[in-house]
Amino acid sequence: MKKTTILLPAVVILAALALSSVFIVDEREKALVLQFGQIRDVKTEPGIGFKIPMIQQVVKYDDRILSRDIDPIEVTPLDDRRLVVDAFARYRIADVVRFRQAVGAGGVSLAEGRIDTILRSRLREVLGSVSSDVILSSNRAELMARIRDSARTEAEALGIEIVDVRLLRSDLPEQNLDATFARMRAEREREAADEIARGNEAAQRIRAQADRTVVEIVSDARRQAEIIRGEADARRSGIFAEAYGADPEFFGFYRSLEAYRASMKEGNSTVVMSPDSDFFTYFESVGAAEPPSLPGAAAPQAPAAAPAAPASN
Structure with missing residues (x-):
């Protein structure tokens, strides 16, 4: 027992x-x-x-890859436009012996505080070496790679490997938003005014060239029209001269008919003249004057009496 x-x-x-x-x-x-x-x-x-x-x-x-979110920090790029940057990092404990020697009993919480310090310093250094347009652009892979590489070298002393660094958000500080928007609006308005001025200048050049072309075309058309009209008048005068030379009496008769037609149109002014006027030569009786016979045509019958001169139309 x-x-x-x-x-x-x-x-x-x-x-x-x-x-x-x-x-x-x-x-x-x-x-x-x-x-x-x-x-x-x-x-x-x-x-x-x-x-x-x-x-x-x-x-x-x-031993897994861990994530560490960094509190938003303010950075000042080359163009002095302050930005608020929010980032996070992926890391892992690569060397546990060095990690223990570096942080002691503080463990992961102390190591993450040091990671924050390293990444804040690297973010300010890298982002301060470029303009805000580069930071705000969609192509920021090169910047993130530079931050990761520079932070990785410093983190090796802690036995930590920085796997990746990402920029989540890049915004303007609240107190600077209104001033920044006003400046951006002014810049855009200036660019718009420049574009409008260049457009108006180009429009004036095009309009002046078009006006010049119109003047040249119209002048050339008028010149050609005058030439054609002169040639036509010359041909008409030649035809009249040839007709007059062929039969002067018929030509006189034809011209008298044209004069009768022009003077006796509706709406013309009243004409008062003597019946014995030469204007009515071809209205007289056959005994007084016989109208010329047309070539190849029968002689016209003489009227009983000459018509009286019209007082008006």
Whole structure:
């Protein structure tokens, strides 16, 4: 009975010691075995590990890629347009021994504070070397790569690898929005005025060229019309001269008919003249004057008496 009373607690104590000497590291972790604060063993592969109970302790760190959001900060680009930048970083603990030596018992929380400091410094340095248009553009991959590379070099001293840095948002400070919008509006209005002025200048050039072309075309058309009209008048005069030379009496008769037609149109003014006037030569009786006979035509019958001169139309 006494042996059982003694052995049972001993077995329990031994079992507890055995269990406390065993620890498990899964695939998402890395572990350090510490003895009085000093590193005695490193477990980077998943599996079972052993330690000395009561003397050694195990500290585990996440081996996955972690995310760290950075509080918005103000940066001043080259063109002095202040911007509020919001960013985040992806990192992982690459060297647990160096990480433990750098942060001690502070662990991940202390390391993230240092990461914030590093990234803020790198953001101000890189974004301050370019203009705000580059920061606000959609093509910011080169800037993010520069920030990541410069922060990665400094973070290696902590045993941390900076995997990626991303700019989430780049905005103007609230107090500068109105002034910035007014300046942007003024710039756009100036550009619009310049475009309108250039458009008006081009329109005036085109209009002047068109007017000049119109004048040239009309002048040339009038010149050609005058030439054609002169040629036609010359031909008409030639035809009249030829007709007059062929039969002067018939030509006189024809011209008299044209004069009668022009003077006796409806709406003409009243004409009063003597019936004995030469104007009515071809209205007289046959005995007084015979109208010329047309070539190849029968002689016309003489009227009984000459008509009286019309008083009006």
